[in-house]
Amino acid sequence: MSFFSRYKNFLLEIHEHGQDQSNPQTENVFPVYNFAEWKLTSDHDSSDLNVLKRNEKLLKQTQASREQPFGVIVSSPAEIELAAQYSDFLYIPGEICRQSDILECSAKTQLPLFIERGNFLAPTDISRIIEKIGAKHTIALVDCGTSNGYSDALLDPRVMAYMQNLAVPFGVHLSELLSPEGCTYAHRPHWLLNHDFIQAFIKTAHVFDASFFVIKNYGKGQIQKNQVLQCMARNI
Incomplete structure (x- = not known):
């Protein structure tokens, strides 16, 4: 039975690099650890920097202490090879979602893969990711979400309709809809950060x-x- 057949209606919780890994376990909440800090090292070869290698001890401890699955954000073949030894799944950020060496190396691990659709990637281009x-x-x-300027991201039902027709599991990144990463415009309307919208996103999804x-x-x-x-419980 595949990971996605076994688990449904679950939550991925992304943890910042360096956070305490001994967080309490919650049923159907699976942690994703950003050991790679890929955005901070994107101009360097992470295999030379040994970004994940310095955290191998944490990966071992996490694997030993957790009963539920956990994942790791990866951004290079070297990170993928190391993370695959300990984690239950891999998570690929949207900015590198079509990078061939990342996709091919991830596929070789035969681990479940969570792949973000980049804000500017057309939904019809997702099929190329699946092909790789x-x-x-x-x-x-x-x-x-889809980038809409003004430091905003829209949950476009047309994209979800397309994903649904692809016949692969898909989910929605709620944090990216409320606070798109990398957007620092001071004039961004505060109402876009209203957490009451979370229920609307979940209902739509x-x-x-x-x-x-x-x-x-x-x-x-x-x-x-x-x-x-x-x-989530109210909308099952």
Whole structure:
């Protein structure tokens, strides 16, 4: 039985690099650890910097202490090879979602793969990602919204309709909708950060049979998992 057949209506919680890994375990909430810090090292060869290698001890400890699955954000073949030894799934950020060496190396691990759709990637281009992986049963897509300027990201139902027709599991990144990463415009309307919209996002996603949701537990995009779990339970 594949990962995506076993787990449905779950939540991925992204943890900042360096956070305490001994967080309490919650049923159907799976942590994703950003050991790679890929955005901070994107101008360098992470295999030379040994970004993940310095955290191998943490990966071992996490693997030993957790009963539920956990994942790792990866951004290079070297990171993928190391993370695959300990984690239960891999998470590929949207900015590199079509990078061939990342996709091909990830596919070789035969681990479940969560792949973000970049804000500027047309939904019809998602099929190329699936073709590079070559095995639908190992893939889940994460929609981070569509860039709309003004430091905003829109949850476009047309994108979800397209994802639904691809016949692979998909979910919605709630933190990216409330606080798009990398957007620092001071004039961004404050009402866009209203957490009451979380329920609207979840309701919309469930109409299209979304299987899971993604949140961050740090920074401007921080969302309390209990709030999301309550909304998910109301909309099953």
